[in-house]
């Protein structure tokens with residue numbers, strides 16, 4: 021009987037990550053369907069992002085793709101992806117992920133039982149709020165929802181805003197009722213989660229990156245034969261290439277749809293305004309430099325043309 | 326005897342305390358955020374972990390008190406001896422349930438211990454925050470053993486069921502009994 | 509095969525008298541052990557995650573705690589007084605007032621049995637004394653009490669939101685109009701019955717008394733404002749509003765109404781006491797009373813009873829989530845969904861299937877468990893057929909309401925039988941005549957989605 025590979029993720033099937041997973045399932049089926057059978061479980065059907073890594077280590081899920089900041093309990097180094105204004109654009113992120121340092125990060129959690137197979141983009145994050153955000157001063161005193169991440173908390177504290185950790189499922193209501201003033205997310209999330217309907221202003225800040233790492237467990241990986249590993253790696257690379265191009269397209273489309281809806285005003289930052297944001301948030305780099313490792317930050321900077 | 330009563334009381338106090346602390350934590354976090362714009366970054370993980378402790382620690386107490394809902398239409402229709410025999414089967418099956426979970430929890434906590442995995446926001450290791458799995462299922466097993474002994478000795482004939490309904494009502498009668506005269 | 513095994517094990521376990529929660533968990537873990545490769549460790553993890561990963565579900569113990577303070581703290585009596593003064597002078601008014609009181613209590617409590625217990629224990633005897641047939645009174649309350657889960661806040665809605673990732677705030681909004689409508693239908697039916705049966709009426713007490721009773725009930729009525737105001741006014745999520753409501757309910761019952769706790773029987777003003785002394789004395793006493801409550805037996809009793817009920821519910825939910833997890837890993841929802849889709853039913857036909865399934869399930873199981881098992885199966889199909897997730901949620905909640913008054917497992921029947929000291933059979937036959945109304949109401953809700961969707965759509 022073929023080995024079962026359960027791939028558990030938390031998003032819908034029609035998202036880039038969901039389609040990437042389906043593409044991966046199809047490719048593996050075509051190539052070594054008799055040896056490895058992939059089963060994709062979307063929508064947190066099996067585990068949510070907080071528990072899936074633990075489930076993987078127990079051997080009950082073989083593959084997952086949590087957000088990069090979900091690895092904070094295993095490593096400090098991946099916090100590099102949360103640093104504000106480290107990456108100029110999504111191409112700089114891809115460049116870094118493909119660099120030696122980026123590939124090293126895939127392997128550096130081996131001793132914790134986790135092997136990375138690649139990166140899936142969601143996109144560059146934008147800021148949305150109940151009031152227009154043009155300069156860092158506009159954010160002062162406001163409450164922003166963040167994912168659980170020390171770097172993201174520090175990023176908002178750097179502009180005198182209050183970071184609030186809340187589960188994704190509650191964000192819409194909290195924004196709608198203005199219990200929280202703003203949030204940061206990619207265009208595609210802002211569109212699909214309908215945040216633009218309850219956030220009158222969206223600043224195209226591209227200030228940070230949101231992405232996922234596709235991971236498998238060391239023990240599962242070692243149990244596979246050489247050929248299966250090779251095919252899985254190749255299939256995953258192809259699926260990720262597809263998923264990443266989808267993500268980029270989707271963000272473009274989502275941005276256009278948000279603009280077309282007319283429900284929120286999209287604010288472009290002038291060079292001067294953007295410089296002010298960078299200046300206000302960049303001190304966060306130094307705050308986390310020793311935890312993350314200066315080598316990673318330097319390598320990432322080298323990717324900004 | 327009095328030691329057992331003391332332990333029962335302690336168990337109840339812990340359950341009540343967990344609920345009060347849980348409520349206060351969410352309340353304070355809300356008030357601080359709305360009133361003062363301040364946030365407690367471990368509040369979410371803290372309240373969810375407390376909820377886990379509350380449910381698992383309290384579940385065994387429900388077996389003793391009979392607060393778990395069940396259907397006893399069939400077993401009540403049985404004659405005494407048969408009823409007790411069925412009850413023994415039921416309790417042994419539940420012991421199997423508790424045993425499987427105890428084993429699973431042990432393996433899980435052991436793995437977390439070996440990995441030394443910390444919690445996300447709370448300053449403690451995962452195994453410690455989740456250790457209530459072992460405590461909770463351990464207590465459930467203990468209550469089941471006591472129930473089994475009582476059934477074998479003829480002091481009980483199955484799971485005690487005070488339905489949620491009875492429970493709600495008893496509570497009413499207890500608190501309203503002494504205030505009949507109020508207008 | 510696996511599915512059959514799982515369900516046979518579940519019903520077998522319940523049949524031999526194993527509590528529902530343990531039956532769900534036991535059948536799940538044994539099925540996993542025999543039919544799947546999942547490790548026991550991951551099942552334990554899944555179980556813990558079910559008990560501790562759902563922020564929305566935290567609202568359940570909070571609303572139960574708040575209900576416990578309200579029902580022991582004299583809020584229910586004051587709501588009944590107020591309702592009586594409002595509509596008691598109409599023919600059948602006492603019964604209509606009782607329904608209104610149920611609606612008001614439903615608006616502060618998230619549970620149906622709690623609503624029946626709080627209102628029913630006070631009004632059923634009163635109606636019998638006033639010349640109503642006791643069966644009529646009991647049936648009206650058993651039915652009106654089901655509004656506890658339809659009028660927000662609602663524990664069952666919270667469970668649905670957690671199971672389907674739907675907004676709890678939107679669900680709450682969606683329940684308001686159907687809840688008021690159902691209350692109205694019940695009152696109308698009572699009015700017609702009252703004419704036919706020539707039931708008694710009370711004299712109108714005058715506006716002075718009416719406003720007086722409104723003022724006395726305001727401590728309870730304020731809670732409606734606080735909970736709904738906090739959620740829709742931008743202060744808090746439903747979970748947080750629930751915690752606020754629990755603290756508020758404690759303060760009102762212990763410090764304002766003083767029916768329980770350390771200030772019990774301490775008057776606001778002693779005879780001959782000057783205003784200034786009374787204010788100073790009360791301020792000090794109330795400050796001291798808060799810490800003193802921690803050691804007061806009334807408080808311990810109330811908190812503990814709320815804790816027990818909460819744990820019972822949350823333990824069922826955690827086990828039911830494990831059960832749903834087994835269904836998922838065995839791809840059972842997937843297969844059932846495929847089967848139903850292959851019948852090619854239109855949306856209206858699918859909704860008939862949904863109602864039948866839920867009504868049958870409602871006979872045997874506890875609402876939270878039903879929702880947790882059925883929602884993952886029905887939700888994806890409904891989405892494919894273009895049914896609104898909020899509308900589906902309200903349909904499921906109304907089905908759960910009906911389940912509360914149908915035997916053998918019907919929580920409201922148990923409570924009704926208990927407070928009237930009658931048999932379950934008597935309570936059943938009391939509730940039965942009203943069942944037709946509930947079914948008609950279910951039809952309206954099912955096929956007129958606007959009743960549920962009107963508010964959530966205009967409010968956002």
Ligand code: NA
Pocket residue numbers: 613614615616617618619655656657658659660661662
């Ligand atoms: Na309610």
Ligand code: NA
Pocket residue numbers: 870871872873910911912913914915916917918919
């Ligand atoms: Na029922």
